Amino acid sequence: MAKMAASMVDSGEDAFRKIFKFYRRRNPPPDLTGVTDFSGGEPGDRVSGNDVEASRVGLKPVREWRAFGLQGYPGFIFISNPFLRGCQAFWVRQCLKTYPQKPNICNLDMHMNPSETQDIWGQSAPTLRSRKPKTLLEKLRWVTLGYHYNWDSKTYSSSSHTPFPSDLHSLSSRVSAACGFPGFQSEAAILNFYRPDSCLGIHVDESELDHTRPLLSFSFGQSAIFLLGGRRRQDPPTAMYMHSGDVMVMSGQSRLLYHAVPCILPAAAGRSALEAEGPVPDPDPDPDRDLRDGALPEPVSQEDWTVCRRYIQTSRVNVTVRQVLEPGQSLPETRACSPQGTAAAAAADRRSEKRKRSSGSTDSVHTSHT
Template identity: 25%
Template structure:
């Protein structure tokens, strides 16, 4: 028994002493049971049932010695052709899901990390902007500048005339919108989307302290968390070119004929017509979120319902610490498949089944961030990146909100 395990066992016994065992409830859905299983703090969840396609890569030379491993034979997988000497896999049980382990090189990962922290988190709306007056230069630039790293960033001042969303009394209510489509988009777009109010107990903090609390940054069309819909009247901030080109490269590298060869999978597509044959030419991401996970963070199981285009590829990029990803079916009663996502892995969700499947992140695996990132330089900024990545998982997920040719005039907006 290692000293770390012995210490964790001691802390677990102390924290659970005198408390009743939390047995699985008969009321839990299959998805909820899986979430609870992999969220467990102690003992840490076994990865014996977790799909780990990195084990199929040549010599496993991309794995660090401290990496946890799952199994490559949990379910049937099929390899399909992928351009650029990359490898891609599909699962017959989840049509439209494409797994691309170690798709990104170390340099590509570093470039995207820099874009996420120094560009996206600077120019886009984040969870912190509700509560703090973030300086225009951005948190990361302040963090790496020795002259300003100790600077205290003040909370946002609330004015009397500010129009914020009202906070409902009692337990938090679940927002359960119907899937957006061309018919109901105008109605959903007309729902008021007032900003959330700043927290009254917020205190001044340094950039380093705030970066530890950074959880998301918006990309493209602005996503309004309170109504779980896009606020199309806000100014669109273009997705950075580096992220756009990476996601387009992912879509263009996949052999979509091998993904959608089964003609039984043609129902439920945008405009009732499969258009995967054109994705390499027409895919144009226009919205997304950069998630910044810390070790205790999770993403509860959910279905993406906010995009009019609900079948075009959603590209999800993992960088930093590894995570367990769950993906099930179109109800929570379907037992989900756990998949181990490592730094540099990419997954693509496409088509009517996969894009409407429940999915989530119940577990971040600490101390699994690659040790080779940002080791070529000893400067202050590289050191800051290494330090930040020790505890962080960055997830860049990008999608296309509107199908080709959608007329914005239908909902009273300009554009096309």
């Protein structure tokens, strides 16, 4: 891999783009022998934290987490699936059923009426259960939470904000505290929904105002190749697998590195442990409990799991959680648009979606951030 990157630099070409294209190629499929796989490696001593609090969000005791650094990338931490057996199912169900609901914003809002996107799960579940193609869920590409990222202006604004889900904040604050960042405020999230042919272009996440706080990434479903580059767009990246349940923390000097997802691995090669795992049966079927009670995340019904399993058999969901502001800081109000009334924004975004569609045949989950 390093050799390949070096030869590309020698030839004067943009190493990151070349390597992105290398992994994106279908025919012949790329040689994956140079891809770092943390799932088999020896972890370092990088995390510490409260085991009881971790279990409340479905995570193993922190001392059992397999956390890795990467040489040459200070501040980058890779945690190989720290979820308790059966607990990823809860987060997948939240990503597919709960977080796409209003008032959160998703790509479908850009070209559909709010009434049509009110119940993406309800409209999609019967069809997904019966194995017929193309539901709204399968057309979902992104959802934004908290401060809703504006894809056109590449900014956040105080006028486009809805409450951040408390369960996802609990998960994020446990992980960031374990990695040495107590007091993390989950203020924005982007959920990316990858179909088998999706990718995410080369970008850096710099729209947040506080870069001293880490960027957290949670992956579920099919595996993917993740490319982690340097401070310059053309710097050659390191390729690594991201499997279901893996968590990545980009902090310190790694917070503003270029990165990309060139491909989702075909199901045969990337059969997710999650699919085999399924949800754990509920030992305590009390419908009134929630995460605050100190219980494990609420179990997923077999009915819901059938839909989630069908979806993740071919798809990947990634959630990045960001702290946008320094404590005490506030955002400018750049554009008046209420979360439900995004019609004005939608018209502009419809134009940019059209541009995106006509710009190539690859299925990018969204336009790159930069």
